[in-house]
Amino acid sequence: DAGITQSPRHKVTETGTPVTLRCHQTENHRYMYWYRQDPGHGLRLIHYSYGVKDTDKGEVSDGYSVSRSKTEDFLLTLESATSSQTSVYFCATAITYEQYFGPGTRLTVT
Amino acid sequence: DQQVKQNSPSLSVQEGRISILNCDYTNSMFDYFLWYKKYPAEGPTFLISISSIKDKNEDGRFTVFLNKSAKHLSLHIVPSQPGDSAVYFCAASARGGTSYGKLTFGQGTILTVHP
Numbered sequence: 001d002a003g004i005t006q007s008p009r010h011k012v013t014e015t016g017t018p019v020t021l022r023c024h025q026t027e028n029h030r031y032m033y034w035y036r037q038d039p040g041h042g043l044r045l046i047h048y049s050y051g052v053k054d055t056d057k058g059e060v061s062d063g064y065s066v067s068r069s070k071t072e073d074f075l076l077t078l079e080s081a082t083s084s085q086t087s088v089y090f091c092a093t094a095i096t097y098e099q100y101f102g103p104g105t106r107l108t109v110t
Numbered sequence: 111d112q113q114v115k116q117n118s119p120s121l122s123v124q125e126g127r128i129s130i131l132n133c134d135y136t137n138s139m140f141d142y143f144l145w146y147k148k149y150p151a152e153g154p155t156f157l158i159s160i161s162s163i164k165d166k167n168e169d170g171r172f173t174v175f176l177n178k179s180a181k182h183l184s185l186h187i188v189p190s191q192p193g194d195s196a197v198y199f200c201a202a203s204a205r206g207g208t209s210y211g212k213l214t215f216g217q218g219t220i221l222t223v224h225p
Contacts, residue, residue: 043199103151
């Protein structure tokens, strides 16, 4: 079971403010991912990383940016939060194709 | 365009009976398939996977079947237990090249197992 933590676990923020979510892993996995989970949509990939400083967009990347300056940390930033970004955000890590997920961050944008 | 679809939002089963969860995909490049289980307020956890070179993979009470010609996979749970009540997601990957382990998930099926 990969050691993956996410912070904060819950956050309420106002429309237009920037928000940063953090994912931290202790397993030295190469690949890291950010997903959002919404009813009727399952898990949708926002951004992913295939190494330090190597990142790329997923299917729902608009309004989000990421950074990975160390193997263990993957940050997701909402540049200017909107109500449509109210969701549960999951971070995952992988060595190959079996991804291990963190506990999630529930974000509410009012 | 939903490349991985779980058409049943929910399934209700009696304890001890078989649960069958279904998943369809459209991308013929997918060659590795996984099932994840998710409890409320927790992250998804890996359950079982299958490569496209196989048509069946079994792990205890869980069996995944793959029908490549129909682009369909199913997860069988026998016997079902109340602790199996959760949301089940199927996921697919096109391995190799620059896939970087990316997964495409279905919408999920809520399984309820009644005592």
